[in-house]
Amino acid sequence: MSSSGDRKAVARRRVLIEALDREVDLRRTFVAAKAESMTTKASILVASASLVTALQSIGGHSPWVGVAIALAAVAAVLGIVVLLPRIGAELDLAATEENLWHETDMEAVRGLTLAKKGLLEKDERALWWRAILIAVGFTALALSLIAAALILLHVLPD
Numbered sequence: 001m002s003s004s005g006d007r008k009a010v011a012r013r014r015v016l017i018e019a020l021d022r023e024v025d026l027r028r029t030f031v032a033a034k035a036e037s038m039t040t041k042a043s044i045l046v047a048s049a050s051l052v053t054a055l056q057s058i059g060g061h062s063p064w065v066g067v068a069i070a071l072a073a074v075a076a077v078l079g080i081v082v083l084l085p086r087i088g089a090e091l092d093l094a095a096t097e098e099n100l101w102h103e104t105d106m107e108a109v110r111g112l113t114l115a116k117k118g119l120l121e122k123d124e125r126a127l128w129w130r131a132i133l134i135a136v137g138f139t140a141l142a143l144s145l146i147a148a149a150l151i152l153l154h155v156l157p158d
Contacts, residue, residue, distance in 0.1 A: 014106050021113040024120055031123045038082065038130050045079035045137045052141065056148055064147055064156045071144035078137035082130045091115055 053072040056065060096115055100108040150156045 010106070014109075017106060017110045017113060021109060021116075024113055024116045028116065028120050028123070031120065031127060034127055035123070035130075038127065038134060041134050042079045042082035042130075042137075045134060045141065046076050046083065049073070049076035049079060049137070049141050049144075052144055052148070056144070060151060062151055062156065064151050068144045068147035068151065071140045071147065075137040075141035075144065078133045078140065082133050082137075091119060 049072045053069055053076065056069050056072060091112075096112060100111045103111060147156070
C-alpha cells in the first residue's frame with residue numbers, strides 16, 4: 001500500500017513541478033515582452049527629448065530656457081541609460097547540465113525550474129528599475145515642455 005502512496009506522491013510532485021516550470025516560462029515570456037516595450041518607450045523618450053532640446057536651444061536668452069534644455073537633456077540621458085543594458089542573463093547550459101546530469105528526472109526539472117526562476121526574479125527587478133527611469137525621464141520631458149510653454153507665453157520673467 002505504501003508503494004502506491006509513494007507513486008501518487010511522486011506523480012503529484014511531478015505535476016506541481018511541471019506546472020511551476022510552465023508558469024516560470026510564461027512569466028519570462030511576459031517579462032521579455034515588457035522589456036521590449038520598455039525599449040520602445042526609451043527610444044521614444046530619447047528621440048522626443050533630443051528634438052525638444054534642439055528646438056529649445058534655438059529659442060530666447062532667458063535663464064529659463066537653460067532650465068528647459070537641462071530638463072530635456074536629463075530626459076534624454078535617462079532614456080539612453082534604459083537602452084544600454086540588455087535585460088536577462090541566460091541560463092548557463094553547460095553548468096546546468098553538469099549540475100543536473102546525475103539527478104533524477106524530477107530533480108532535474110525542479111533544478112532547472114529553480115534556476116529559471118532565479119533569472120526571472122533578476123529580470124523583474126531590472127525591469128522595475130528601468131520603468132522608474134522611464135517615468136522620471138518622461139516627467140523631466142513634460143516639465144521641460146511646460147517651462148518652454150511658460151517662456152513662450154511670457155509667464156516666466158526674462
